[in-house]
Structure formats: C-alpha cells, structure tokens
Amino acid sequence: MKRTAEIIIILPMLPLILVLCACLSFKLDPLPDPGRVVREVTLCKEIDESQELLEPGESVKEFMAGSDPVICFVSMKDVTRRIRLRWRWYDPRGFLHKASQEVTVNPDEVYLEAVTAYDRIEPEALTGLQGKWIVTIFVNDILIGRMAFSVRPSL
Amino acid sequence: LKNWALLLWFLCLGASYLSAGPGPEEQLLRLEGEFITYSYDFNQIFGRAVLFDWEGYRVSCIRLKIDIPSRSFYAYGRVRLVRDEDEITGDELVFDPAGGRGTLVVYGEQIEKRPVGSPGAEPSPLPLPELEELTLSRIQSSLLYCTCREIEITESYEVVGFGVTFYVEGLPSLSFTRFKLSDGIRSDPNGFSLDKVWYTKSQGLIGNASYRYQAEDLINSTTSLHYEERSLLKDFQGASRQVNLMHATSLVFNPTTTLGFNGNYNSSRLWNTNFWVNKKWSEVVSTNFDFAVNKPVNFAGEAWFGGQAMVNAGRIGELSLGGRSDLQRQFIGNLAYGVSVFRNLNVLLNSSYTRVQVSGSDEYSEILAGTLSLVHASRVFNFAADYYLNYDLLGSDRLSQPQLRLGINPLTFYEGLLSFSLNNILIYNLSETSSVREQTYSNNTVFSLGTKSIDFPYGLSLDFSLSAEQFIEKKGRHFTSGGVVLNLRKRLFQGVVLETFYSTQSRRRTQNWLIEGTTSQDLSLILRASPKSWLDGWVSVSYDPKARRWQQSFADLSVALFRSWRFHSLLNYDFLLNKLSNVDLYLIRDAGRFQLRFVWRSLSKQFLVELIPL
Numbered sequence: 001m002k003r004t005a006e007i008i009i010i011l012p013m014l015p016l017i018l019v020l021c022a023c024l025s026f027k028l029d030p031l032p033d034p035g036r037v038v039r040e041v042t043l044c045k046e047i048d049e050s051q052e053l054l055e056p057g058e059s060v061k062e063f064m065a066g067s068d069p070v071i072c073f074v075s076m077k078d079v080t081r082r083i084r085l086r087w088r089w090y091d092p093r094g095f096l097h098k099a100s101q102e103v104t105v106n107p108d109e110v111y112l113e114a115v116t117a118y119d120r121i122e123p124e125a126l127t128g129l130q131g132k133w134i135v136t137i138f139v140n141d142i143l144i145g146r147m148a149f150s151v152r153p154s155l
Numbered sequence: 156l157k158n159w160a161l162l163l164w165f166l167c168l169g170a171s172y173l174s175a176g177p178g179p180e181e182q183l184l185r186l187e188g189e190f191i192t193y194s195y196d197f198n199q200i201f202g203r204a205v206l207f208d209w210e211g212y213r214v215s216c217i218r219l220k221i222d223i224p225s226r227s228f229y230a231y232g233r234v235r236l237v238r239d240e241d242e243i244t245g246d247e248l249v250f251d252p253a254g255g256r257g258t259l260v261v262y263g264e265q266i267e268k269r270p271v272g273s274p275g276a277e278p279s280p281l282p283l284p285e286l287e288e289l290t291l292s293r294i295q296s297s298l299l300y301c302t303c304r305e306i307e308i309t310e311s312y313e314v315v316g317f318g319v320t321f322y323v324e325g326l327p328s329l330s331f332t333r334f335k336l337s338d339g340i341r342s343d344p345n346g347f348s349l350d351k352v353w354y355t356k357s358q359g360l361i362g363n364a365s366y367r368y369q370a371e372d373l374i375n376s377t378t379s380l381h382y383e384e385r386s387l388l389k390d391f392q393g394a395s396r397q398v399n400l401m402h403a404t405s406l407v408f409n410p411t412t413t414l415g416f417n418g419n420y421n422s423s424r425l426w427n428t429n430f431w432v433n434k435k436w437s438e439v440v441s442t443n444f445d446f447a448v449n450k451p452v453n454f455a456g457e458a459w460f461g462g463q464a465m466v467n468a469g470r471i472g473e474l475s476l477g478g479r480s481d482l483q484r485q486f487i488g489n490l491a492y493g494v495s496v497f498r499n500l501n502v503l504l505n506s507s508y509t510r511v512q513v514s515g516s517d518e519y520s521e522i523l524a525g526t527l528s529l530v531h532a533s534r535v536f537n538f539a540a541d542y543y544l545n546y547d548l549l550g551s552d553r554l555s556q557p558q559l560r561l562g563i564n565p566l567t568f569y570e571g572l573l574s575f576s577l578n579n580i581l582i583y584n585l586s587e588t589s590s591v592r593e594q595t596y597s598n599n600t601v602f603s604l605g606t607k608s609i610d611f612p613y614g615l616s617l618d619f620s621l622s623a624e625q626f627i628e629k630k631g632r633h634f635t636s637g638g639v640v641l642n643l644r645k646r647l648f649q650g651v652v653l654e655t656f657y658s659t660q661s662r663r664r665t666q667n668w669l670i671e672g673t674t675s676q677d678l679s680l681i682l683r684a685s686p687k688s689w690l691d692g693w694v695s696v697s698y699d700p701k702a703r704r705w706q707q708s709f710a711d712l713s714v715a716l717f718r719s720w721r722f723h724s725l726l727n728y729d730f731l732l733n734k735l736s737n738v739d740l741y742l743i744r745d746a747g748r749f750q751l752r753f754v755w756r757s758l759s760k761q762f763l764v765e766l767i768p769l
Binding site for chain 2: 031032033034037038039040041061077088090094095096134136142143144146147148
C-alpha cells in the first residue's frame with residue numbers, strides 16, 4: 001500500500017521533474033569571490049583593541065556633541081594587494097570637516113585574511129555642528145563606503 | 156514517503172518559478188558585471204564592476220547596491236556616465252530607474268550634488284539606511300543566494316538572473332542558465348495553479364488546485380478544487396475520498412451595478428448556490444437582491460429569495476431593511492437603525508422577525524427579537540444601557556433583559572505612577588411564559604488600582620496591582636473576591652535580572668448564614684540572563700506558600716550558533732509529579748523573508764520541519 005502511495009504521488013509529477021531538469025545546467029562554474037571584500041562599516045563610540053583584530057563597540061547612529069567621540073570602523077577580508085585607506089568627514093553644511101591621513105595597508109602585497117582599521121572625530125570637534133554628518137571611506141581613491149550619522153546638542 | 160512529498164513540494168515550487176516565463180513585463184534595468192550576487196533572504200543585489208544603461212547613459216561603477224523592497228538603487232566608486240561624446244564622473248549615483256531621476260555626488264572639499272537623468276525630474280533623495288547595512292558579506296550570510304554576471308529587473312521589480320549559480324548556506328549548489336529569482340509586485344493572476352500537494356498521516360493525500368480569471372475591473376472569477384484521498388490510510392473509518400468544488404464570479408455590469416454567482420459542491424452530496432445583484436442608486440441608497448438554493452445532507456433543499464435596502468442619511472442615521480422568504484412560507488425580516496445624537500451618544504435599534512419550519516415537522520416557530528442600545532463614552536467615564544427582548548409569538552414565551560453598564564475610565568495620578576478604574580454592570584431579567592413569571596437581577600462591581608514600575612537605588616524596581624470584585628444576585632448568593640500582585644526586580648550583573656512575583660487571591664461566597672471561600676498564594680522567581688548578544692535565557696520556579704510546596708519550573712534558553720542559526724529550548728519540570736513534563740527543542744534559521752525551523756516536541760513525540768514566511 002505504501003509503495004502504491006509513493007507511485008501515485010510521483011507519477012503526476014514526472015512532467016514537472018522533466019521540465020525542471022531541462023532548465024538545469026551543471027556545467028556552469030561558480031564565479032570566483034572578488035577580493036578585498038568590505039565586510040563591515042560601523043559607527044561606534046569605542047573600540048576594543050585587546051584582541052589581535054580590532055573589534056567595534058555597539059553600533060550607534062546618534063552622537064552627543066561634546067561628550068561622545070565618533071568612530072568609523074571598517075573591516076575588510078581577502079586583501080592581497082597594497083591599499084591606501086583614508087576617511088573624509090563632512091559636516092551638516094556639506095563641507096569637508098576632516099580628511100584623515102592616508103594609511104597604507106599590506107605594503108608587501110601578501111594575502112591578509114582580515115584587515116581592520118578606524119578613524120575618529122573627537123567630541124569637542126562636534127560642538128556647534130549639530131545635524132546630519134556624513135563620513136566616507138576611500139581605498140586607493142575609490143569610494144568604498146559611506147555612513148550618515150546625526151549629532152545632537154549636549155544636554 | 157514524507158521525504159518524497161517534501162522533495163515534490165520543492166520541485167513544484169521550482170517548476171512554478173521556471174514556468175512563469177518572461178511574462179509581459181518590460182525591462183527596467185539590465186546589469187552586467189564581473190560579479191553580481193542576489194540574496195533571496197533579503198531581496199537585495201550587490202555587484203562589482205557593473206555596467207548598465209540608464210536614461211540614455213552607459214553607466215559604469217566599481218560597486219552597486221540595490222534594495223528591491225525599498226526601491227533603492229545606489230552605484231558608487233568611480234561612477235562614469237557616458238552619452239555620445241559626453242562623460243560625467245562622480246563618487247556615487249543615487250538613481251530611480253522608474254522615475255528616470257538621479258543624483259550624482261562628488262566628495263571633494265565639499266559635497267557636490269548634480270541632478271542627472273530625465274529633464275525636469277527632481278534629484279533622487281540620498282540612500283536609505285537599509286543600503287548602509289547591505290554588504291557582500293551580508294548577502295553571503297544568506298541561507299539562499301546566487302551569483303551571476305547578468306541580472307534583469309522588470310518594471311514590476313521581478314528579478315531574473317542569467318548564468319546563475321545558487322548557494323545554500325554558502326555551499327555551491329545547482330546552476331541555471333536562466334532563473335526568476337524573485338516575484339515582482341504585479342503578476343498575472345489568470346490561469347491554472349496547483350496550490351498544494353501534500354500527505355499527512357491523519358488526512359492522507361491532499362491536493363488543492365485553482366483556476367482564476369480576471370479581466371480588468373469587469374470580471375473576477377475563481378474556481379478551486381480541494382481533494383483528499385484517504386484510502387491510503389490504515390484503519391480509516393469514513394469516505395475513501397472527498398472533493399470540494401468552490402466557485403465565485405463577480406461581474407461589474409456598470410459602475411453602480413454588480414452581479415455575482417457563488418456555488419459550492421461537496422462529495423458528501425451537500426451543495427449550495429447563490430445569485431446576487433448589488434445596485435447603488437445614489438450615495439445615500441443602495442440595494443441588494445439574491446436568490447439562493449441550499450441542499451444540506453439528509454434534508455430537503457430550500458430555495459430562498461431575499462432583498463436588503465441600505466440608507467445612509469448621514470446625520471439622520473443609517474437604516475437597513477431586509478427580508479428573505481422561501482417556497483415553504485418561511486420568512487426572515489430584519490430592521491436596523493443607528494444614529495449619533497448630541498455629543499458621543501450613539502443609539503442603535505435592531506429588530507428581527509423569524510418564521511421558520513421546525514426541523515423534521517410541519518410546525519413553524521415565530522420569534523420576534525429586538526435590541527435597543529444607548530452608548531455614551533467620554534474622557535472620564537463610559538455609560539451603556541441595553542434592552543433586549545425575545546418574544547416567541549406562538550408559545551407566548553417572553554424574555555426581556557435590561558442592562559446597565561457604568562465605568563470610570565482608568566484615571567492616572569502622580570504623572571501616571573498610579574492608575575485607578577471602576578466598572579459596574581447591572582442586569583435585570585424578566586422571563587414570562589403562559590404559566591410562570593420570573594424576575595432575576597445581578598450586579599457586579601470591579602475596582603482596580605495599579606502602579607507603574609517604581610525605580611529604587613541599587614538596580615531595584617517595584618510595581619503592584621490590586622483588584623476587588625463584588626457580585627450580588629437576587630437569589631442571595633454574594634461573591635466577594637480580591638487579589639494583590641507584587642512584582643520586584645533586581646539587576647544583579649550586566650544583563651542578569653532577578654524578578655519576584657507574589658500574588659494572593661481570595662474568593663468568598665455568602666448565602667444567608669453560609670460563608671465559604673478559598674484563598675490561594677503563589678510565589679515565583681524568574682532569573683533572566685542576557686549577558687552576551689548570542690545568549691539569552693530565563694529560568695523560573697513557582698512555590699505555593701500556603702501549601703508549602705514547590706509547583707512548576709520552566710527554563711528557556713536561546714543560543715546563537717553560526718550564520719543566523721539559533722538553538723532554542725523550552726523545558727518544564729513538574730514538582731508535583733516529580734518529572735520533566737515537557738521538552739521542546741528548536742533549531743531555527745532566520746532567513747530574512749522566511750524562517751526555517753526544525754522542532755522536536757517531547758509531549759507529542761513529534762519532529763517537525765516548518766517553513767514560516769515572515
């Protein structure tokens with residue numbers, strides 16, 4: 001009886017299986033993963049530097065002027081070439097407020113499984129510039145990330 | 156057998172995707188790139204070194220993000236727009252392919268925004284926060300995602316991939332030359348669909364199929380078939396198979412007139428049909444007429460003709476008048492009228508007359524029933540008075556029930572710290588038959604007082620609620636009950652909280668000289684722990700101080716594993732029976748648009764696989 005039930009279910013489905021198989025191709029090779037993958041861009045108030053790799057604190061999008069630093073943390077994986085990393089911070093009026101020093105990573109062009117880095121703005125620099133800020137991250141002068149955050153006046 | 160059924164279900168799903176074909180939709184955007192990924196979980200696209208045509212431009216960028224649910228399109232990293240001899244460049248392009256508008260942004264000494272796209276179109280707003288979280292790593296964390304070099308997005312936001320390789324939990328799976336990756340917002344509803352083929356131990360083989368036909372706003376028709384084959388089941392008592400056929404058609408004759416037909420047939424020889432006409436004569440008056448034939452199992456069929464008129468006269472009120480009659484001189488009539496008078500006072504009158512044949516005899520019953528309600532609600536109190544009458548015209552039995560409800564809306568004091576409410580319901584019943592006249596009444600008063608959580612130093616907080624209820628009735632039985640619930644919380648460490656609940660309830664019944672009652676107490680301790688983002692759980696134990704015995708214990712633990720997999724368990728220990736009475740274990744995969752759950756329940760000794768759309 002059980003065998004009959006299986007056949008009853010399978011027989012009407014055979015045309016569907018054939019249609020499905022006709023659309024399959026097993027010859028396609030999966031695309032290779034692109035290198036230098038940006039794993040994470042996070043805004044936070046603190047960084048844990050006790051580990052081998054840096055770890056960002058809790059992700060935050062609102063900061064208090066005069067009391068919190070703003071840290072923009074970036075994490076990349078599969079880095080094989082030398083890269084130049086820099087951050088550019090724009091205030092609510094859209095003017096460049098801070099351009100970070102350029103950081104050179106992996107000058108020997110070896111394979112690095114993970115790269116972590118960050119730049120920060122001190123709390124005093126935010127005073128009087130409340131509103132929506134934008135931070136951009138460039139690798140070899142190419143934009144790879146952009147985050148918006150808001151700064152509120154201190155209580 | 157279950158495995159086969161599961162496999163076939165997936166095949167049906169796959170076939171329905173494949174058979175969907177290219178459809179009538181126009182292409183909105185076609186992406187070509189070195190590496191494009193699509194996440195089925197999140198309905199998002201990420202691309203590297205991508206080229207596409209937009210508003211006459213050939214656009215190239217290093218990276219591209221698309222969030223289909225929010226219609227957000229964002230190209231960034233060395234963006235170039237080339238049209239004929241013109242070339243413009245920027246750091247990012249936010250664009251709307253449907254509206255033809257876009258904004259090109261350059262991050263120099265200041266942020267420069269330049270509108271591009273259709274002339275006159277407003278620039279696109281800057282990207283939504285959803286796009287900030289969209290990364291290749293996030294897409295690769297999906298349960299189901301694919302990679303390809305070409306993706307097409309249609310006008311209804313269907314996503315179709317070419318040369319697609321699927322990944323299940325990061326492992327390469329099947330490849331397809333063409334695959335519809337996601338349904339769009341519009342799809343052709345017409346045609347036949349096999350909705351479900353399934354097998355269960357209790358119902359046997361089940362199949363659902365339907366045929367739909369829609370023609371603009373003119374015709375809407377659905378026919379569905381439900382089939383159950385039970386001959387496969389062991390020891391099944393009853394019909395070997397069952398068929399349900401259901402049909403519904405509506406036809407919009409003109410903007411004010413709609414015709415319709417409904418019909419249902421069941422293989423147990425039960426069927427019914429219904430023809431109806433809706434006519435809207437004006438904004439105030441509308442009518443509905445219908446003719447229905449109903450054939451129940453083991454009884455003769457009935458044919459009913461009915462009509463209903465609705466008058467919506469605004470401030471004067473709403474009136475509804477209806478009647479139904481059949482060939483055996485059965486009749487049902489109803490009248491309803493509702494109006495708002497003065498301020499916040501609603502009046503509702505409902506009346507019905509029923510003359511129906513008593514089942515299995517030649518006699519008829521005639522019932523007249525009516526309700527009159529007055530409802531007033533204000534900021535401080537609410538008041539309602541109802542009068543209900545049920546009059547058996549042949550048997551001369553009459554039941555009348557006036558009811559009065561008065562309540563004080565919850566009042567808060569000390570900036571919401573303390574809240575208080577009072578409600579009272581008075582019911583009077585008068586029941587008359589040809590020989591007996593009986594009167595009863597009852598009154599119920601409920602009082603409650605509660606606090607919001609009050610915080611104390613050292614991570615301590617407290618709240619309590621108190622309630623009392625008095626029930627009085629004519630027979631002389633009086634009930635008095637009351638209770639207090641105390642809740643005390645103490646934060647022990649980071650992410651660890653201890654909660655204590657104490658409740659005591661008392662109930663007394665008095666009748667003349669007899670007083671009887673009960674009291675009960677419960678003390679519960681709950682320890683909640685969430686010290687890390689990947690760990691969450693609680694343990695509770697309850698104790699009866701009056702009987703001096705432990706009662707129940709529950710434990711709940713949730714641990715994040717890897718790639719959005721979670722282990723969840725729920726345990727229950729019964730101290731009275733001295734045994735572990737229930738264990739539920741879950742292995743859960745959160746996958747954006749759905750959740751995959753493997754469940755084991757000790758009570759029913761069942762293992763379940765659930766796919767729950769979110």
